């Protein structure tokens with residue numbers, strides 16, 4: 266595990282210096298966004314378990330901060346080229362993530378934790394459904 270992390274780090278440093286003046290590698294950026302989304306989901310879940318609506322809302326904001334890259338053309342960098350529907354599917358899941366995360370804020374502010382939990386489940390479903398279809402997880 267340590268080795269993988271070290272290799273990834275070296276890779277990033279190399280890519281970073283080679284591309285310093287150019288645009289960033291969209292693949293690396295998207296993988297970074299994926300990890301941010303995972304952090305965000307963890308934060309939402311922790312917030313829910315500790316009854317911290319503040320943490321939940323921060324997690325939602327973090328999640329929403331990454332959605333534009335999932336919605337845009339750059340997502341194609343991580344999608345399989347042989348699946349025509351993949352891009353449309355990505356846009357649809359991004360839309361759902363936006364909708365349920367907006368709804369979660371509304372639910373939290375209304376003190377409806379049961380609804381917020383439903384929203385969380387729906388969010389997680391979007392992650393899994395894309396991973397299962399596209400990544401074959």
Ligand code: HEC
Nearest residue numbers: 296299300302303306343354355358391392395396399400
């Ligand atoms: C539109 C499709 C799609 C959606 C939606 C999606 N992912 Fe991903 N995710 C991917 C793909 C594709 C990969 C892996 C690419 C690869 O391994 O080549 C990935 C990889 C990841 C990784 C591994 C990152 C790494 O460093 O290797 C994590 C963590 C992750 N996703 C979390 C999430 C979470 C959390 C959500 C939901 C909030 C989510 N993803 C939603 C497509 C998606």
